[in-house]
Amino acid sequence: MTDKPSSELTRLDICRRFVASVRHSTELGIEVLEAHKDRVRTRMAANPSLVGNPDSGVMHGGAIFALMDQAGGLANACLIFPSFEITPTIDMRVDHLRAPAPGKAVICDAECYRLSQHVAFVRMAVYDEGDEEGEMLATGLATYMRMKLPGASKVVA
Amino acid sequence: MTDGLRDLVAACRQGSEPYQALIDRVPYAAFLGIEITARGEELTFVLPKRDTNLGNPTLPALHGGAVAGFMEQAxxxxxxxxxxxxxxxxTIDFTMDYLRAGHFRDTFAECRVTRLGRRVANVHISAWQVRRPEPIAIARAHFLLSEESATEIPQ
Structure with missing residues (x-):
């Protein structure tokens, strides 16, 4: 993947590189499964150190929030591709609809549904792995600021 | 709630257990490295600078998700x-406003209960690094206050 010239990099390559460069996301074990222009799918494995309730073994809402924030940033990158911009989060709201199943990985889909000149609008949905067509665990809505870097408008290998 | 947690909360209030014991029982809080300091009953939560909480590697800046998780746990x-x-x-919902970049340094948080109802609590959380009046993030969250045993897995 690192040997490819920048012109051949796919959205999935870019997303995986990006996540690999973000220390906290690698600590959380976030993986990118799919990356399309209009949607990105990410995964976070169950991990005993992410448990929020030691009595039930349920994953902490904060870890899910971090996954969703990361997935939203990737959704922006997918839509902006092949250009590249840094998109810091302006705000994000998460609704926790139900508790994740203890010991199971979670899947987060994110979609940038409006890219204005300065702001990206993103929605996210979280599922138990294997139940991606089923009931959502959490939904998210976020805005991100588009930081256009002079001289860095193209993806740099 | 398990008797263990209820007893621990009581012990912390009486001063026979450090507040930190409430943090240390939560694996995710240890993962982030959260600490708690108390002056009397005034609590300040601390997210010590740790490279495992870094987001943007070039600035470097803290991961927004780590700061949010810290504030939710607080x-x-x-x-x-x-x-x-x-x-x-x-947690029913959690709404985060990012106001300033979280630099690679210690982060602090304080909480204020806006409304404590019988079933639902509304909490405001503010996080800062340099000066309290210059927060890097503020959050508003609703929590469902459950009577049920914490050993029961919800839904």
Missing amino acids: AIIFLLLEMGEPRVPK
């Missing part, structure tokens, strides 16, 4: 101590 501990009869707070 609110949960704060609520447990605020209630006469502690009940397990479950």
Whole structure:
């Protein structure tokens, strides 16, 4: 993947590189499964150190929030591709609809549904792995600021 | 709630256990490295600078998700101590406004209960690095206060 010239990099390559460069996301074990222009799918494995309730073994809402924030940033990158911009989060709201199943990985889909000149609008949905067509665990809505870097408008290998 | 947690909350209030014991029982809080300091009953939560919480590697800046997780956990501990009869707070929703970049340094948070109802609590959380009046992020969250045993898995 690192040997490819920048012109051949796919959205999935870019997303995986990006996540690999973000220390906290690698600590959380976030993986990118799919990356399309209009949607990105990410995964976070169950991990005993992410448990929020030691009595039930349920994953902490904060870890899910971090996954969703990361997935939203990737959704922006997918839509902006092949250009590249840094998109810091302006705000994000998460609704926790139900508790994740203890010991199971979670899947987060994110979609940038409006890219204005300065702001990206993103929605996210979280599922138990294997139940991606089923009931959502959490939904998210976020805005991100588009930081256009002079001289860095193209993806740099 | 398990008797263990109820007893621990009581012990922390009486000063026979450090507040940190409430944090240390939560694996995710240890993962982030959260600490708690108390002056009397005034609690300040600390997210010490740790490279495992870094987001943007070039600035470097803290991961927004790590700061949000820190603030959510701070609110949960704060609520447990605020209630006469502690009940397990479950996050209903969490809304985060990022106001400034979180630099690679210690981050602090304080909480304020805007409304403590019978079933639902509304909590405001503010996080800062340099000066309290210059927060890097503020958050507003609703928590469901559950009477049920914490050993039961919700839904």
